[in-house]
Amino acid sequence: MERHFQKELDGLKTSLIKMGSVVEESLSTAIQALFEQDEALAQKVIDSDERINSLEIEIDNGVIDILALKQPVASDLRLIIAVQKINNDLERIGDHAVNIAESALGLVRTPATEPMLELPSMADITKAMLRHALDSFILLDPQLARSVLERDDQIDKLNRAMTKQVIQLVQSDPRIIEGGLDLIRVSRNLERVADLATNIAEEVIFHTQAKVVKHHAEEKENTRKENS
Amino acid sequence: MKAEGVNAFFGKTQALKGVSLDVPENQVVAVIGPSGCGKSTFLRCLNRMHEVAGGSRVGSILLDGENIDDIDPVNLRRRVGMVFQKPNPFPTMSVFDNVAAGLKLNGTRDRGKLAEVVERSLRQAALWDEVKDSLQKSGVSLSGGQQQRLCIARTLAVDPEVILMDEPASALDPISTAKIEELIFQLKSSYTVVIVTHNMQQAARVSDMTGFFYMGNLIEYDVTKKIFTAPSMKQTEDYVTGRFG
Numbered sequence: 215m216e217r218h219f220q221k222e223l224d225g226l227k228t229s230l231i232k233m234g235s236v237v238e239e240s241l242s243t244a245i246q247a248l249f250e251q252d253e254a255l256a257q258k259v260i261d262s263d264e265r266i267n268s269l270e271i272e273i274d275n276g277v278i279d280i281l282a283l284k285q286p287v288a289s290d291l292r293l294i295i296a297v298q299k300i301n302n303d304l305e306r307i308g309d310h311a312v313n314i315a316e317s318a319l320g321l322v323r324t325p326a327t328e329p330m331l332e333l334p335s336m337a338d339i340t341k342a343m344l345r346h347a348l349d350s351f352i353l354l355d356p357q358l359a360r361s362v363l364e365r366d367d368q369i370d371k372l373n374r375a376m377t378k379q380v381i382q383l384v385q386s387d388p389r390i391i392e393g394g395l396d397l398i399r400v401s402r403n404l405e406r407v408a409d410l411a412t413n414i415a416e417e418v419i420f421h422t423q424a425k426v427v428k429h430h431a432e433e434k435e436n437t438r439k440e441n442s
Numbered sequence: 443m444k445a446e447g448v449n450a451f452f453g454k455t456q457a458l459k460g461v462s463l464d465v466p467e468n469q470v471v472a473v474i475g476p477s478g479c480g481k482s483t484f485l486r487c488l489n490r491m492h493e494v495a496g497g498s499r500v501g502s503i504l505l506d507g508e509n510i511d512d513i514d515p516v517n518l519r520r521r522v523g524m525v526f527q528k529p530n531p532f533p534t535m536s537v538f539d540n541v542a543a544g545l546k547l548n549g550t551r552d553r554g555k556l557a558e559v560v561e562r563s564l565r566q567a568a569l570w571d572e573v574k575d576s577l578q579k580s581g582v583s584l585s586g587g588q589q590q591r592l593c594i595a596r597t598l599a600v601d602p603e604v605i606l607m608d609e610p611a612s613a614l615d616p617i618s619t620a621k622i623e624e625l626i627f628q629l630k631s632s633y634t635v636v637i638v639t640h641n642m643q644q645a646a647r648v649s650d651m652t653g654f655f656y657m658g659n660l661i662e663y664d665v666t667k668k669i670f671t672a673p674s675m676k677q678t679e680d681y682v683t684g685r686f687g
Contacts, residue, residue, distance in 0.1 A: 217620075218627050219647075282670045283646045 219284050223293065226276045230297050233269045234348040237304045240266065240311040241344065241407065245337045248318040248400060249330070259315035266308035273301045296421040300351065303410045307344065310403040317396040324392045331379050331397065332372045336404045339369055344407065347414040356422045362415035363427070369408040376401040443488060443604060443634070448501035450483050450492060457483040457497070459658040465604070470626060470635040472649035472666065474642055476681070479655040481638045485606050488636060489522035490515050505603070520544070523597035527609040529589035531581030538577040540592055544600040559599050567595035568625050587618025594625065605629065607637040611644065623648050642682055646670045654678045
């Protein structure tokens with residue numbers, strides 16, 4: 215006899231995967247709008263944010279239902295907690311996609327520079343991090359999740375490099391300051407998306423291995439054990 | 443079913459005070475509350491078993507719009523069957539005969555018909571696969587969880603409309619409890635279920651509607667999700683959060 219509860223859990227997981235797919239597309243479209251200077255695509259991302267917000271509420275309600283009525287424990291409980299947190303992270307990524315789309319509109323009006331410095335590299339790495347984080351949830355693959363964590367430092371470095379380069383450009387030509395600020399905003403938003411993809415990967419590790427790896431907790435615990 | 447202004451007594455002691463609630467068709471209604479609150483008394487009023495225990499009742503209870511006081515009690519208890527806390531298969535009867543007992547009492551003799559109903563009932567009670575090769579074994583030779591499902595099958599065999607369950611899993615181990623709860627979920631597609639339970643988490647898991655009783659009063663009755671996420675009454679909030687009871 216299949217547990218009715220299992221169907222509810224599977225349904226919630228499916229909803230989250232769908233949300234991930236919608237958010238990935240939103241991010242991808244925003245980046246495309248930025249590089250192709252496509253106003254219509256940028257507006258499409260801004261208009262579709264409402265759908266992401268609705269999905270977030272729907273999943274939140276599903277989580278509350280299961281927590282209140284089914285009292286999940288062990289791996290089921292870790293799954294529900296992971297779903298709740300990943301849901302929130304995905305909604306935030308959706309917001310960052312909107313920010314990138316708005317900067318894309320700004321850059322169409324006041325172009326900054328060509329090519330866009332580190333942004334193409336950052337975009338590729340960030341999109342891959344999000345894809346792999348979501349895949350690690352679908353496949354329940356902690357190794358894939360850990361590979362996402364390892365790339366976060368790279369994005370942080372590129373973000374810092376972007377800021378330096380834009381400052382140098384603006385210093386040499388102050389007329390591009392508006393475009394320069396938009397470039398920094400895009401860089402900052404991509405860096406935040408990478409952070410959120412890292413969060414998703416951390417939640418997958420918690421769900422699959424019951425290990426807390428955020429804030430370097432695992433490393434600190436290993437150090438503590440070695441010293442004791 | 444519909445209860446309107448039900449007051450129940452044991453002698454001079456009033457066990458229920460003006461209870462009114464609707465039991466929707468094909469849903470599971472859970473009745474919760476601390477010991478002595480009247481939840482089992484309410485359940486027994488629904489098929490007039492309360493009178494068998496020497497109690498009395500004022501106020502009406504309707505089954506499909508018909509007052510249960512106007513229905514022959516035997517027929518009422520066929521239409522509104524009951525499953526008790528302690529599994530009680532007939533000790534001298536086989537598995538087959540336990541399920542067929544009600545049919546035989548009602549005059550069914552055709553072996554083919556009896557066999558058909560017994561199999562259907564045991565399948566509905568999710569017990570058929572476990573007993574199909576040993577239908578002539580004594581009913582009491584089964585495990586506790588199996589005996590309880592046998593009792594459910596016995597209730598189903600006479601084609602009830604409502605199934606009353608008085609703490610049906612409290613005497614069972616966790617795996618048997620899970621099977622009973624899953625069975626309740628499946629039964630509601632065909633029957634209406636009212637379950638009394640002292641296990642709030644069970645009420646949350648299995649029911650669509652939940653009624654909270656306290657000292658003979660129905661304090662709150664609402665959709666189960668609301669009772670367990672945002673109850674309207676403070677007493678309900680205190681009870682479900684474990685602050686009293």
